[in-house]
Amino acid sequence: MISKNNKYEATAAIARGSSEPLTFEKITLQPLREDEVLIKIVASGLCHTDFVCMQQILPVPMPIVLGHEGAGVIVETGRAVKGLSPGDHVVLSFNSCGECPSCEHELPSYCYNFMANNFSGGRSDGSGTMEQNGEQVNANFFGQSSFATMAIANVRNTVKVSKDLPLEMLAPLGCGIQTGAGTVLNSLSVTDANSIAIFGGGAVGLSALMAAKLVGASPILVIEPFHHRRVLALELGADYVIDPFSVENIVEEIKNIVGGVDFSLEMTGFPEVVKQCIDILKPLGTCALVGAAPADAEVNINIMEMLSTGKKIVGIVEGDSDPKVFIPQLIKYYNEGRFPFNRLIDYFPFNALNEAVKAQVSGQSIKPVVHMEYLL
Ligand SMILES: [Zn+2]
Ligand SMILES: [Zn+2]
Missing domain, CATH: 3.40.50.720 (NAD(P)-binding Rossmann-like Domain)
Known part of the structure; x- marks a missing residue:
C-alpha cells in the first residue's frame, strides 16, 4: 500500500480471458466517493461465480479484477459514510442500489439494478474504481473486486464484523456461505x-x-x-x-x-x-x-x-440475505458452535490464486480462500 499523488497503489489479479491465467499487476485506486469505503483486503474467498466470469459463461467486460468475498480493514471512509471507521474489520458482500422496490423491502439480492452494481466492471454510472497507466481497469465486481490488496466498496455492501475472529476465516461469508x-x-x-x-x-x-x-x-x-x-x-x-x-x-x-x-x-x-x-x-x-x-x-x-x-x-x-443483518447472525451461530463453516475452507497465498482456482474447479477444494499477507 503506497500513497502516491493522493492515490493508493495496490496489486490486483487481472483476468484477461478464459484460457489465460490471472496475472498479478499494479493498479491505482480512484478517489473515494462520499458513500464509499477504502479497504485493505486481508483475504478473499473464491466463489464459483468468479470462475464462470473468468470463463465468460457469465459475460463481464475483460480484462477485469474479480473477487467478491473480500474481508479486510477499513483505511478510509467517504464523507457521508456513517457507522464505519478506519480500523474497522469488515466483510464485503454483493452490492445493491438502495432505492428500488426490492432494496426498499430489504431484499437487496433482487435489486432492480443488480447487474449494473455487480457485473458491469464499474460503478452503476459507468465510472471505474481502479486504473492502470492512466486507463480504467474493469473492476468494482460485486461492488468490490477483492482479488487485490486494496479495494473500494460501497457503504451498502460493507459489513462491520467483530475483531475476535480472523478475517481470512470470515471472508467467504460474503457470498457462497x-x-x-x-x-x-x-x-x-x-x-x-x-x-x-x-x-x-x-x-x-x-x-x-x-x-x-x-x-x-x-x-x-x-x-x-x-x-x-x-x-x-x-x-x-x-x-x-x-x-x-x-x-x-x-x-x-x-x-x-x-x-x-x-x-x-x-x-x-x-x-x-x-x-x-x-x-x-x-x-x-x-x-x-x-x-x-x-x-x-x-x-x-x-x-x-x-x-x-x-x-x-x-x-x-444470495439466500434472500440482507448481508448487514445475516452475516453477523451467521457469526453468532459460529460462536455458539452451531455453524462450523470454517471446516469448508482451504487457505492459499494470494499469489497462488491460479492454483486455488484449479483446486476449486477439480472439486479438490470446497472453499478456497486467498490470504493477501501470506506469501509463497
Ligand atoms: Zn435496488
Ligand atoms: Zn459468489
Missing part, C-alpha cells in the same frame, strides 16, 4: 418438521446442510459425486449421502430411502437435476433453484403434476 445458509433460513424457513434434499455438496450446498442441521430438519440428504465431500457432509450432520453416479435412478433411490422430501435444493445448474429435484418432492413441497446455469438452460415440467400436487419452484439469489 450466506447463499446456502440463507436459502434454508431466510428463503424457505425450513424447520425441524421438514425433510430436505441438497443436490450438490460444494460450499453452498454444505452451508445449506449446516443451516438445515441448525434448525433440526430431518432427514437431510446430500447428493454429491465427490467422496471427500460426502464424508464431510456426514460429519456435518447429513442423515444420508448419495453418489448420484452410483445409482441407476436417483429419484427412485431417494423415494426408497425417505419417501419424498419437503424441500429440494438445486445447487448444480443442470436441467436434468432440476427435474430430479421436482420429482422427489412430497405434495406441497418446494424446489429451490440456487445453482447458476448457462443463460439458455431450460427445463420441461409437467403442468398437471405441478398443479395437482401443489409443488412450487422458486429461484433464489
Whole structure:
C-alpha cells in the first residue's frame, strides 16, 4: 500500500480471458466517493461465480479484477459514510442500489439494478474504481473486486464484523456461505418438521446442510459425486449421502430411502437435476433453484403434476440475505458452535490464486480462500 499523488497503489489479479491465467499487476485506486469505503483486503474467498466470469459463461467486460468475498480493514471512509471507521474489520458482500422496490423491502439480492452494481466492471454510472497507466481497469465486481490488496466498496455492501475472529476465516461469508445458509433460513424457513434434499455438496450446498442441521430438519440428504465431500457432509450432520453416479435412478433411490422430501435444493445448474429435484418432492413441497446455469438452460415440467400436487419452484439469489443483518447472525451461530463453516475452507497465498482456482474447479477444494499477507 503506497500513497502516491493522493492515490493508493495496490496489486490486483487481472483476468484477461478464459484460457489465460490471472496475472498479478499494479493498479491505482480512484478517489473515494462520499458513500464509499477504502479497504485493505486481508483475504478473499473464491466463489464459483468468479470462475464462470473468468470463463465468460457469465459475460463481464475483460480484462477485469474479480473477487467478491473480500474481508479486510477499513483505511478510509467517504464523507457521508456513517457507522464505519478506519480500523474497522469488515466483510464485503454483493452490492445493491438502495432505492428500488426490492432494496426498499430489504431484499437487496433482487435489486432492480443488480447487474449494473455487480457485473458491469464499474460503478452503476459507468465510472471505474481502479486504473492502470492512466486507463480504467474493469473492476468494482460485486461492488468490490477483492482479488487485490486494496479495494473500494460501497457503504451498502460493507459489513462491520467483530475483531475476535480472523478475517481470512470470515471472508467467504460474503457470498457462497450466506447463499446456502440463507436459502434454508431466510428463503424457505425450513424447520425441524421438514425433510430436505441438497443436490450438490460444494460450499453452498454444505452451508445449506449446516443451516438445515441448525434448525433440526430431518432427514437431510446430500447428493454429491465427490467422496471427500460426502464424508464431510456426514460429519456435518447429513442423515444420508448419495453418489448420484452410483445409482441407476436417483429419484427412485431417494423415494426408497425417505419417501419424498419437503424441500429440494438445486445447487448444480443442470436441467436434468432440476427435474430430479421436482420429482422427489412430497405434495406441497418446494424446489429451490440456487445453482447458476448457462443463460439458455431450460427445463420441461409437467403442468398437471405441478398443479395437482401443489409443488412450487422458486429461484433464489444470495439466500434472500440482507448481508448487514445475516452475516453477523451467521457469526453468532459460529460462536455458539452451531455453524462450523470454517471446516469448508482451504487457505492459499494470494499469489497462488491460479492454483486455488484449479483446486476449486477439480472439486479438490470446497472453499478456497486467498490470504493477501501470506506469501509463497
Ligand atoms: Zn435496488
Ligand atoms: Zn459468489
